[in-house]
Amino acid sequence: MTAPVQWLFGAVAIALLAAIPVVTGGTYYAYLGIIVFIYGIVAIGLNILSGYAGQFSLGHAAFMAMGAYTTAILSKSLNTIPFFAQTGLHIWLGVIVGTVLAALFGIVLAIPALRVRGPYLAMVTVAFGWVVWKILQEWVAVTGGDLGISSIPKPRIGAALLDTRSFYYVVLLFFLAALALQYRLIHSQFGLRVRAVKHSEIAVASVGVNVYRLKVVVFVISAAFAGFGGTLFAHQQNYISPDNFQFFSSVFFLLAVLFGGAGTMLGPVVGAAVLMLLPEMLHDFDKYRLIVYAGLILLTLYFLPKGVMGLLPEQRSAAPAPADAMEEAVALPPIRGAGLAVEGVTRRFGGLLALSDVSFRVEPGSIHALIGPNGAGKTTLINIVSGIYRPDHGSIRVDGENARIESMHAAAQEGIVRTFQTLKLFGDMTVIEHVMIGMTRHAKAGLWDAFAGSQRARDEASAQLVEARALLKLLGISQLENVPANSLAYGHRRLVEIARALAVKPRILLLDEPAAGLIAEEIRALAVVIRRLRSMGMTILLVEHHMDLVLGVSDRITVLDHGAVIADGSPSEIRRDERVIAAYLGHAHAAA
């Protein structure tokens, strides 16, 4: 579908939704609509967290409860004050406070819970949802216990009470706004990072993003959506009790997201609508609720891994084809490669001494290879320099300054960026998106720009696109710009890894076995790229097994064996070094 057709579809859909209360008469369908929209809003929030960022939550009903109870208690207690009784502002005050409070609780939960990864988060959110539900039951003085809270003030604007039909339109607007926010967020720089986290947290960290903080922020946004939905729910129903916010409500929302299509714009909405309307049509639903849910979960997982939306033909909004004239004009900024010094680094794993007092220097703007037999400690060293491990002793210096490398993103801040031997690309995200994520570290537009769709964000995005294309051209993969990474040939994937790292504008590039799995021709092309980077000023530390490549491009080579440096010199010196030959080829060969 082209953009104008999409707009047309959208307009027709909105017109149809707007017509529902008018056409159907009565309030039943308007009421159903309101509930579907409210559930849709919660599901959209959960989709951002679970669908796009890949972090499962089975506790979102708790955030909904937070919003609902807050506005219920607040608006009820303010209802008798004449000012509020006349203006109806207490309702909307409650909506705002409820949403904010849910977000705050999102922070309180996310900070500890996101320290565990992926699926385990789900179980923690189950426990959290359970705690909230239990508190609602036990804290009778405030929540009314099992009986809940009744006669919550009806929604109103000014003095006018909103009947079901008018409230339908208000909620429809909120619902459309939620969709728009989701769209803005996902299509921003921030959204790129969010989508990438689902595929590889470690690779997102490698481009200088604090992944933990990113996940907390996403969790909080998601909780705010749920809280907001909860506030609307309270005013719609006028009565809430712990029953509304049980574990199964949380399951309902996650199922809605998966069934509709996790990580699609409209999936959560479709899912919420179908799952909400289904029981309305089924008799005896309550009796078989669990069977229906369980069946739907299994069917979805087996047969609709991409949800209902996945059945639609895939569409990629291809970025406009690069204008060649413009691209010629953009030269990549010169690189000021930094010097790297590894000083007395020691690292143990339990009883195993992986690195023992390793020191060597990498000159600025040079290609320095690190070689050694398997188990020599190369990977450990590169993991230390890139911030994955901390050394037990020793330090890393960048241009003579002591570098504070406490995490991967800290290493990227210091200008040290790496590629991975076992490729860590972001699933079906396109090549150009990989490069754009790399540019995150230098982005100025923040989360609010993303939500607001500010001019600054748009300017920045188009500037980055130009730069990203120049990088692709440098690596000779311009033609692959809009190809999803998971359908690339292996050799191209290696180049995408390098492009992503370069986008961070490193001063030291760590290449971790970039030639692994490449055929001879691809290795030659890789050598060309590496040399070109050096000629632009980049400092490159190359960990590699492929000796032709190492001897062909390196200015200097450091050889590790059993965790210690056994030789350090120019390629021709290394080629003649007896200890190196012994370590690599065995003593018999050395003697021959």
Next chain:
Amino acid sequence: MYFFFQIALSGIATGAIYGLIAVGYSLTFMTTKALNFALGMWVMMGGMLTYSLHVQYGLNPLLVLPIVTVALFLLGIVAERFSVYPFLRAGSDVWVLSTLAVGFLMIDFAEIVWGRNPTPVPPFFGKEPVYFGSVSILPQQLLIIAAACATFIGLDFFYRKTLLGKAFRAVAHSGEVSSLMGINTRRVQALSYATAAALAGIAGFLVVPLTLAEPQLGTVLGLKAFAIAIIAGLAAPRGILICGLVYGAFEGLVSGYLYTGIRDILGFSIMILALYLRPEGIFGRAQEERA
């Protein structure tokens, strides 16, 4: 002081149950990184089967125990094949939901077969408390502690002394390397899932005389056991038993001295706090990420 020991002791019995279930999480976590999210429902199945065989058909508990264990073990093999393996193989973590769906099916199955009404199950060895000085304990609680300890010792022996147990540990250490060494990784994964299911069944068998036989009997038990596994460290089975016992005693004391309503709220809050302070668990060793 007498009251203190009294409630702590009966708390420990409950704690032994938590420990048994929690070790199940740890077993599958170590070999596959996947968990059975509905382990509590498996406990329920064990409990309901016990109710059927013991109360409805009058079978001797000593006969019921092996039947329940084997039945859940076999069910575990089947469930793993259909609800975990296909997703695990595809590298997806949606087993979170598929294992949960299996649990939902179990609850509905139980409601249809046994009804929703809670039914009491008489303790296997009578209701006369046994006295140690002035502190008393129910025979059922003694049985729980003894059986849980026996199961743990058995498991520990299995892991350390038998070839299959060593294969389990090898797979837990590194699946890739183990399969290079000729260990059937796939079988170890399926067996660990089934073993977790069987442990849950044993827990259900032991606990059902203390609770009531009902379809919701395992839900909260499973959740608490998870909290304990997290607090102790999913990769530390021995620590989990200790944590389970301590947690049980703690629960007993909270209900005894404060009030029951706040018990689980406190427990889960401790889990969330523990996660923050020590994500790898009290007994767990920090796992290094591998690039």
